[in-house]
Amino acid sequence: MSSTIATERRRQTGVVVEQVVRRFGDRVVLDHLDLTLADEELVILLGPSGCGKSTLLRLLAGLDRPDGGRVEVPARRAIVFQADRLLPWQRVLRNVTLGLHGPDAEQRALDVLAEVGLSGREKAWPKELSGGEAQRVSLARALVSEPELVLLDEPFAALDAITRLRMHDLVRALRTKHHAAMLLVTHDVDEAIALADRIVVMSNGRIDTSHEVRLSAVDREASVAREELRARLLADLGLAGQH
């Protein structure tokens, strides 16, 4: 495999990461990592702290470049971070329309704010929002440009448990509507099981496909299957016996 740098963009959705290497000084954080995402697939990326999950998302977002390997991503991408990163001096609506062009930009922003349950809050300032509302604005901002790929870096980690469950329902609803592929990083095994089409685990700078899990609605609803999967994922993360 050659290690030429070739970050390609293409029209289709879906993602191909092939033999990607990223180093920081002497430290190899991504070590010939492979990952693909199919069109409209929701993949959850689990992995211990510091293993390189955010580094991979930043590469896919185009915020960083690999030292080797190949990254193919769709042209329209959006990223949602753990902290909302809203502009505090702009109202909610303007935070969503930023970077949008065209006469229908405002209407599109209002529509997507309605989808995330924030109709009527468009004139609020970010500081007036709860953590859950601010993250819903972040989701609206990500989705308003109709991305083919949405990257979510621990988007709900700072929220309380009930708000987090509501956000899971919202993500499921938004997926049906927007048809984007999604790659979501989390430390929360239950969040992974609740949302994923496929769960992948990263360790030692790679994703080991022998540990990946595909989930059907049936697996998700059958409590025995869910408990087995939970135990297995915790073991993969080196957290066996913890809850």
Ligand SMILES: Nc1ncnc2c1ncn2[C@@H]1O[C@H](COP(=O)(O)OP(=O)(O)OP(=O)(O)O)[C@@H](O)[C@H]1O
């Ligand atoms: N710009 C940078 N310069 C130097 N080192 C970096 C840089 N970005 C990331 N690293 C290092 O790369 C490693 C992986 O970081 P990364 O943030 O990708 O991990 P992570 O899996 O997302 O961790 P966490 O789950 O704790 O958020 C860390 O050791 C980090 O210090």
